[in-house]
Amino acid sequence: MGEWVPCNPSSKRVLERELSLNHGQVTSNNNKDSSQTNNISGGGLRERIAARAGFNTPRLNTENIRSNTDSSSLRSPCLTISSPGLSPATLLDSPVFLSNPLAQPSPTTGKFPFLPGVNCNRLSYSDKEKDEFFDGVGASFTFHPVSTSSSSFFQGAGEMTPVDYGNYNNSPSHQSPEEDLKLGSEQSGLKRKSSDATTNTNDHQEVEEGEEEEQRGGDSMVGGGAPAEDGYNWRKYGQKLVKGSEYPRSYYKCTNPNCHVKKKVERSREGHITEIIYKGAHNHSKPPPNRRSGMQVDGTEQAEQQQRQQQRDNAGTWVSSNNTQQQVGSNENNGEEGGQYESGDGYGGVIMVDALSTFSNDEDEDDREGTHGSASLGYDGGGGEGEGDESESKRRKLEAYATEMSGATRAIREPRVVVQTTSDVDILDDGYRWRKYAAQTQHYQEPPRGRFERQLTANNQSQFGRPFSFQPHLGPPSGFAFGLGQTGLGNLSIPGLAFGQGKLPSLPYQYLSQPGGMSEAMMRRGMEPKVEPGSETGQSVYNQIMSRLPQI
DNA sequence: AGCCTTTGACCAGCG
DNA sequence: TCGCTGGTCAAAGGC
Numbered sequence: 001m002g003e004w005v006p007c008n009p010s011s012k013r014v015l016e017r018e019l020s021l022n023h024g025q026v027t028s029n030n031n032k033d034s035s036q037t038n039n040i041s042g043g044g045l046r047e048r049i050a051a052r053a054g055f056n057t058p059r060l061n062t063e064n065i066r067s068n069t070d071s072s073s074l075r076s077p078c079l080t081i082s083s084p085g086l087s088p089a090t091l092l093d094s095p096v097f098l099s100n101p102l103a104q105p106s107p108t109t110g111k112f113p114f115l116p117g118v119n120c121n122r123l124s125y126s127d128k129e130k131d132e133f134f135d136g137v138g139a140s141f142t143f144h145p146v147s148t149s150s151s152s153f154f155q156g157a158g159e160m161t162p163v164d165y166g167n168y169n170n171s172p173s174h175q176s177p178e179e180d181l182k183l184g185s186e187q188s189g190l191k192r193k194s195s196d197a198t199t200n201t202n203d204h205q206e207v208e209e210g211e212e213e214e215q216r217g218g219d220s221m222v223g224g225g226a227p228a229e230d231g232y233n234w235r236k237y238g239q240k241l242v243k244g245s246e247y248p249r250s251y252y253k254c255t256n257p258n259c260h261v262k263k264k265v266e267r268s269r270e271g272h273i274t275e276i277i278y279k280g281a282h283n284h285s286k287p288p289p290n291r292r293s294g295m296q297v298d299g300t301e302q303a304e305q306q307q308r309q310q311q312r313d314n315a316g317t318w319v320s321s322n323n324t325q326q327q328v329g330s331n332e333n334n335g336e337e338g339g340q341y342e343s344g345d346g347y348g349g350v351i352m353v354d355a356l357s358t359f360s361n362d363e364d365e366d367d368r369e370g371t372h373g374s375a376s377l378g379y380d381g382g383g384g385e386g387e388g389d390e391s392e393s394k395r396r397k398l399e400a401y402a403t404e405m406s407g408a409t410r411a412i413r414e415p416r417v418v419v420q421t422t423s424d425v426d427i428l429d430d431g432y433r434w435r436k437y438a439a440q441t442q443h444y445q446e447p448p449r450g451r452f453e454r455q456l457t458a459n460n461q462s463q464f465g466r467p468f469s470f471q472p473h474l475g476p477p478s479g480f481a482f483g484l485g486q487t488g489l490g491n492l493s494i495p496g497l498a499f500g501q502g503k504l505p506s507l508p509y510q511y512l513s514q515p516g517g518m519s520e521a522m523m524r525r526g527m528e529p530k531v532e533p534g535s536e537t538g539q540s541v542y543n544q545i546m547s548r549l550p551q552i
Numbered sequence: 553a554g555c556c557t558t559t560g561a562c563c564a565g566c567g
Numbered sequence: 568t569c570g571c572t573g574g575t576c577a578a579a580g581g582c
Binding site for chain 2: 239255
């Protein structure tokens with residue numbers, strides 16, 4: 001498997017430095033003036049989206065986020081969605097991810113409430129306010145930091161020492177990995193509790209319990225629990241430590257007898273979900289939360305969905321997923337609709353939630369050289385074309401090595417967005433120069449896929465001196481990936497990414513119906529690809545996501 | 553009893 | 568053909 005897993009613990013360090021945090025645009029220079037960077041030209045994406053979708057996206061003052069330079073607390077979560085069909089827009093149109101009027105009502109709507117009284121125009125908040133925010137967010141928003149120790153990478157998976165999460169637990173909202181596992185396992189039946197009883201308060205309580213469990217040596221679910229809740233029931237049928245991955249990979253099947261959807265979940269030793277990959281499409285609706293294990297759905301609905309399924313199903317490929325959703329670190333309270341990436345058109349995807357190393361942001365250029373240099377090891381030092389034929393494992397090793405070499409001095413990691421599109425053309429004809437620095441081939445009839453990185457000039461780089469990259473691939477349904485290495489957000493919890501009220505603004509519904517996935521649709525529809533230095537699609541998605549986060 | 557995880561073995565694709 | 572690797576099977580056991 002592979003290349004479409006840009007945020008795995010090893011590659012994440014290579015790929016993470018891509019995104020500007022200002023959702024308005026990727027600015028040309030390292031951000032010096034947030035007011036500048038938060039502004040976009042009159043024809044900016046934000047405005048255009050607003051015009052199209054009929055809403056405005058709030059601005060996120062990333063400067064303040066970045067100003068939190070306590071490196072020990074800086075975590076760079078990485079959320080990667082890498083799958084065909086599950087485009088950023090798809091994700092963003094999730095009932096919990098979007099403020100999309102078209103999105104179906106979700107029990108979790110409102111689960112990501114911006115702090116009451118929090119004025120998004122405010123640029124700074126007290127620690128208490130931040131804590132309150134995180135506290136409120138914690139139950140529904142989880143970015144899982146993963147090992148940030150570059151040295152740990154070289155340790156065997158079974159030899160890894162406990163990761164120092166620094167201030168990771170500082171936030172009262174912190175939802176421990178064990179908590180996520182517990183929640184997931186609860187839903188999967190491993191630890192069954194009353195889902196109805198789960199509240200945000202309970203979430204926090206369980207966080208503590210989870211941490212206690214970890215301190216007691218962890219329970220059996222660490223590293224092996226059910227994947228985060230996504231509304232469906234899953235049965236684990238295998239686990240394997242795959243080469244090139246630090247963490248074991250678990251294999252799950254949908255428990256619905258007529259559903260052949262599978263998903264692979266990689267967790268760190270600490271239980272953090274580092275990768276989720278879907279395969280196939282659910283041909284049934286999500287079971288009600290109170291009978292999650294019932295696996296019975298309305299026959300009519302199922303028939304309809306099966307019909308749709310037959311039209312879309314790419315059985316045999318992990319790339320094609322249909323109506324797959326995933327939430328990470330969810331809680332029961334999210335319910336069947338909540339906290340999920342609802343693939344409006346039924347296309348699914350992969351979501352990897354990860355944390356990125358924390359490195360210094362004042363070495364962006366170096367880091368870019370370093371991290372991407374690590375990737376460069378995969379293409380060539382001279383910035384030439386990619387050599388996609390390098391084996392995944394080898395490439396990962398190279399990346400890891402380069403990361404190791406470059407990451408030690410890093411204190412802050414910045415977000416990265418990797419977007420997979422359906423074809424290279426999607427990337428290459430956007431008016432910018434792209435260089436292919438990696439390519440992948442997968443079994444399961446998936447065409448080769450490459451990673452493209454924008455070749456940026458001095459004035460054509462992200463706010464943080466980080467290029468925005470695309471991860472296109474050839475062939476049917478594409479996915480996308482984006483990393484959130486946002487400083488200071490490492491403590492965020494997004495169980496199910498249930499942004500709730502903070503649902504991200506949706507993209508036009510028309511994109512939901514694009515057979516090739518919205519990412520492609522968006523690309524082809526020319527979502528102002530030339531406005532931003534980075535990928536418009538991915539950037540806009542990311543911007544939308546970030547725009548939903550309160551200004552801290 | 554039912555459903556789940558665990559885990560070693562097995563299978564298939566690929567170089 | 569063989570070894571490597573990822574994915575799956577299925578028995579055993581737990582909740």
